[in-house]
Every structure is written in structure tokens, then in C-alpha cells.
Amino acid sequence: MSVHSRRARAALEALVETDPAIAALSLWCVHRDGEETGTIGTTITYGADFAERPGHEQQSVAAHHVLHVALRHSARMADMAHRLGDAFDAARWNLAADALVNEAVTLAGHALPRPTPTLSVVLAEAGIEGTLADWDVERLYHALAGTGAGEGDAARGFVRDLAPEAGDAADASEDAARWRQHLSRALDTGRRTGRGLGRVGHLIADIPSPQTPWEVVLRGLLARAATPIPRPAPMRPSRRWLAVAAQAERAGTFVPGFEAGQRPTSDIPRIAVALDASGSVDDARLALFWAEVTGIARRLRAELHLLVFDEAIRHHARIEPGVAPRLPPMPREGGTSFAPVIEAARGLSAAALVVLTDLDGDAGSPPPFPVIWAVPDPNGATAPYGRVLDLSH
Template sequence: MRDESSPGPAGPGPSRRGHSRRATRALQKLAEADPAFAALSLWVDHRDADTGAPEETRLDGDAEAPAWTDGRTVFYGPGFEAHDLDLQVGLAAHQILHVALRHPARDRALALRLGPKHDSRLFNVAADALVNETLIQAGYVLPRPCLTLAPLLSRALGESTPTAAALAKWDAEALTLALMQARGGSRTGGKGEGDAPAEGGEGGEDGRERGAGADEARAQAAQAAFAPDIDPSATAGGGAAEDAEDDAEWRQRLSRALEEGRLAGRGLGALGFRIADLPRSDVPWERHLRALAARALQDEPRAAWARPSRRWTGMEAEARAARRPVPVYEPGRTRGRPIPRVVVGIDASSSVDDARLSMFMGQVAGIARRAAAELHLMVFDDEVRSVAKVPPGGAESWLRRQPLARGGGTSFDDLFARAAALDPAVLIVLTDLDAPVPRKVRDLPVIWAVPAPPARRPPHGRVLDLSI
């Protein structure tokens, strides 16, 4: 537990040293009512702040959050005291969950993965909807209006999923990516329990562009008086290694706290369904891809049948001199390809969204650049439609110019034939795996990059799940 006498991290805006006076009663009541939060709150610094949430987290028209967090400390602004005790308990629980679920650190990690396409505010919307829905299901009272999951899913994604199933399905990263790519759903912004997906919500028949779901999400958040309450920049100095260590510690704390609540039969631990938005221990798929591709691109010696090995040459000379039988031929070894080639096949009919496609191409381009490899791109469906040798830095711009049909049949035969003709170091295929897999080509490593775990694993190659 942190030393309460220490000043703690410098919070956004003027903050006061020592434990929060404003939140004392709320935290006491929270600890008495919920064993899980009693345990979690001990690992969080609580400070009073002289102002509301930092201005850099807000846009014009945003409400000012009465409390907010940087991932280590919860700050309670002057607006916190304007609420009655039950609402203060809910607000404190909301911020403690942000810290325990590692939302600021996960926001930073997603920003590193997405680059300039990342929208930290949209991540905050997704995280708030998940946290608020979880707290309401656990019996907490929150200020109204309040951003919750069902109306957000209905309006932005056209999805009407029961609350328990939605909380078991969505985590903050997956919901953020879905909102970025969605075309929007119901425009009513209602409770969403009986809303059907909007016509054209998947195919865009209503004329809405891909990404309109993010605008619908922001509109729903504004309607629910959303106030940004995550400041991911304040504790960003520790780096990825420190974030990973903190993630592991918080997973253990959450597990113990939820078990205490379950045994007590009340509060957060007594929820009768799984929550998907827990910190995950999965290694991001980008790191798996880099490791697999680096292994395939290693310049390992290969058999050179046209030139005998030195060992065989010596053995043959000795055998002839002694008039013994000549030993079995032993080929020499040669280093691999002078310039390695990476072939990337992109299934135009796959369901990979644009955000993950952009991340994927960025990773592949980085791999090719570091290995000084040629990068060959092939867009295919039932046959190869486009082929290009592109510089690693131009892969994404070339791909944007290619028509991706997003539907139709798939066949890998032409792709494998054309790829084998290039003698690549590795073939990376971005696909749903909704087609028979051809026979393995000798000495050709294959990486199958899939948007979701396939129903059946292919008979050869390594499967890389892009949903992680």
C-alpha cells in the first residue's frame, strides 16, 4: 500500500497532499458495503483537487468530471461535494474501477498500437459505459443522466444484446475499435433493449460512412452528460515494462477482491456473470507477428546441392587414395536468399476492420524494413487481383488504392502458386480462413493472420489471432 504521507504523483491541476477529505465518508461507506471495493481502494491514492478534471482532457461543451484519475491516484474536485453520499459512493467506485481495470495504461497502450488514428476520448467513452453498466448491475447509484452500455451499443453499433452478455463480450479496446469502424445503428439513443440493427448498419446501405458509429457514440455520450475522467498522460513516464508489471499486480488484486466479494455474497464480487473488461495477460498479436516473421527471416544456411561440403570432399579424397568406396554425397551449405522476400496476401473478402488492417500493414512494413526485405503485396479473393512490390513505407498507401470487395468467395490456390514462384522467406495471409487450405509448399513458412479464432485450424502454418 502506498505511504499516505508521501506527496504521490503530481496530479493534473493543483492537488492537496494527504488523503482526500472530500471522499472520506464515501470511501468508508463503500468499504463497509462492498468487500471487493474495500480491498481495491486500499491500493489507490485518494487526493482532493482544487479544480475539476484537467482542461486538456475536455472539449468545448463537455461537463466537468467531479472526480477523475491518472491511473494511480483518484482526484476529487469541488464538484464532488455537490452530490449526496450515495452518489459520492458510486462516483468513488467508478474511479477505483478505472484504476483497477488499468484504463489509463490501456489507453496509452492502444495509442501506441493505433498511432495517430487513436482517439483517447472515444476510449474514455467506451470505458465509462462499461464501468457504469457494471456498477449499476452491482447495485450502485450514479448521477443521472449516465452513459451506459445498452444505449451506446444500440445507437453506435445497432446491437441489442442483453446487459450481462454485453459485459461478458466487450472490453474497452474491442469496443473502441468497433466504434471506430461502425457505420452507426439506431439513431434514437434509447435504452436499446429492443432495438434491431439499423438497415444497412453492416453494409452501409443507408449511406452512412464507415466510422459514423464513432460520431453516434460521441453524440450518445454528450446526451448522457459524459465528462472525460481519464488522464493517460499523467503517469506515462514508467514505460511499457512498468505498465506490464502494474498490470500483473492489478490482475492479482482484482482476482482476490472479487473472490472476497463472491464469498461475502454482496457487491461487485457477487455479480453472477463474467466481466470481459478485466486487464488481460495476453501478449499483443503484434509481438507474436514480429517474433514469427523474424524467425522465418533468419538467414539460416541451406543445402547447396551443386557444391559438395568440405567434409565430403576430404572424405572422398581419403576414400579414393585408400581405394575404398566413395561416401554418400553430402551437399555444401550456403547462406539464404541474398535479399529475403516477404509476401503478404490480403483476402479482399475478409471481415478484418480497417483499424486492424492498418495496424497489421504497419507491423508488416516494419518487419520488412528491419530485415531489409522485399515486400510483395497480393490482394486476392477467388484468385489474385492485384500484385505489387512496394517499399515498406508505401505499403499502406498502396493498399488504400486497392478495391477491397468485403464479401464473396475465397480461394488460396492462386495465391500460393504466385507466392511460391517468388521463393519468399515467409508468406503472411490476412484472411477469415473460409476456404480449403492448399497443400504446404516445401520450405515456405506460412502465417495465417485471422480476425477471430477460426472454427478449424489449418493443417499447416501458424495462426495469429488479431482479436487479441
């Protein structure tokens, strides 16, 4: 492997004229000649197959991989693989990332080699609506689950050219912010010239932004909700008052007024977790969500109550602290009503209610405890009360 890519040199130089935005972004990438053409992290390798392509295709393929780097598809792939474990589908991630990048490159005026899986083709094959402005790679990856996308004509000639980047997750937010700045400057340059990606960059919804993973947000919300709050005990003096009163008696001075103490809290908080059984959540995210919630319950020493529901509660199980439960069968049919769940959590005197749902139902009036709506793909959906947690990232 060479230090700098000789195979890509002509294409990268040509992009300065044809697509200034891509050319600017390419300066932040590492270009190498290698056995195969692909992207891992910020490094793009160019194989012998790249050198055999005509000049205009070399430019489009280089643009394709530069966008993979700029949109942090390799790093985000590693993050999703870590979160989903064995349930992660690398081929589906590659297809989702390629579809978004190819759509942008095509709209920018480049001629990609055929056949090429663009977003419009992949969405049509999956029976899903939307445009480049509607999808980021995480949401598209989840949306394509079970649709058969990539198995038809759109997949012919499709080569997996993206590998997960090994890196420190702690640097992910800073890295996303840095690439967002690179993209902003590059797209501004492209807009001023009126050529290439600069004309359509504003349509890309996949531009990386610093985000806190939903697991971290959920942990914080449940920790605050389930932390016991000491209650006043009118008949119990505070330790501070006992010390001050004793000192006053010894000194023969005025004893201060009585100061009540606090009653120690021994009750184990209850967390109600309601799973919408109407089939709006795919198995991979359901398993991930369930593992996270049960892990939180063990760490918090909280009593977990599982409520599986559609129009009514179909399964209710109490799960003791420290127990690793199994996820019960999900009916995957019927409509959705949140009223029975709210009422059940109220009857349990729950410290918090977490509802895994698509928000397609009547939420009713707000209860006297925090409600967290964990939504697989909110797409701008809001709840009348509580906190909406986006599980698509």
C-alpha cells in the first residue's frame, strides 16, 4: 500500500473543478492505494478496479467514498454494531449508507457506475416513502429491516465497501462536531460556485451532529425518577439539632427550636415498563431496549413491572431487583391504547413509566409520575406530556 494514492490523484484533482465541495472534504481524508476500493474511518483505499474505470467514474467513486468519510459512516457503523451486538446486520448498514451517499452524488451531477443502489431505488423496493432530506443512515438501517430491500435488481453489482472504524467512543461527539464544521465550510464553498454537491448539500439529512445515545439519556431519566427522596419525620429530631441542643445545654445557653429530621427511605422504587405489542418495534431494537431497561433496574435496585399491551394489558409480570428476566412473547397484533397502561402504573405507585411504542394512540391526561415515550422512529412526532426518547440513534 502506498503512502499517497497514485490511482486517485487525477480524479481528486479533477474534482477541484467539477465539485469544489467534495474536493474540499477530500483534504480531510487519507487516500491510499490498496487491494480493494473501500472506506474505513477516514481512510479511503483505491484498488486496481478503480484504476480501470474511466475518468468520470473515478470522480464519482472518489466522491462516493469521500462522503462516506465526511458523514462518519464507518464510525457510526462501529457504534451501531457495538450497541446491537450479534443482531447487527453489516450488509444492511452498507446498503443504507451507500443508498444515501449514491443519491447525493447522483443529485450532485456525477455519473456513478451501474447498477447502483440509490436511495430512491432502495426506498421503492422496500415500499417506503421519503427523500434524501428525510433519512439518516441509522433510521434507514432500521426501516429496511425485514423489507427485502437489496435482494432485487438494486443489489446487483452491490459491493460492501464500508468497514467499521475502531476508535474511542468518548471522542465521537467531538469528531461529529468537527466533521459538521468541515461539511458546512465545504458546502458553502460549493454553493458559491454553483457546482456539484454544493447545489444539493442542504438536502442531506444525514450530516453528523453530536448526539447523546438514547441509552445514556434513558439511564439519567430513570436514575432521577427512581432515586428515593427522604421524607420529613416530625417526631424524629435531626442530627444537627441534637448536636446543637447538647452543646447549648452544656454551655447553659438558649436551646434552639426543634428541627425535625428525615425518615429513612427503605421502599424499593418501582419502574413500569410498557411494551407496545402491536408490532411497531423490530426485534433487534426490542432486545436492545429490554436489555438496557433491565440493566438499569439491576443497577438502581428497582422493582421492575413489565406490561405488554395493545388495546389492553396482555401480560403483567413483576421482576425482582437483580433478576435477569426473559422477554415474554409479543402478540404483534391489534391496535394501541395507552389508558390501561397509565392506570396500571398509577395503581403500582410507579416512580416512572417507560412506554416503548410508536405513539399511535390516545395518551389521555398526564399521570402524577414521569412518563418516557421510547419511540423507534419519532420522525418529529410529539407526545402531549412526558419525554420522547428517539431510539433510532
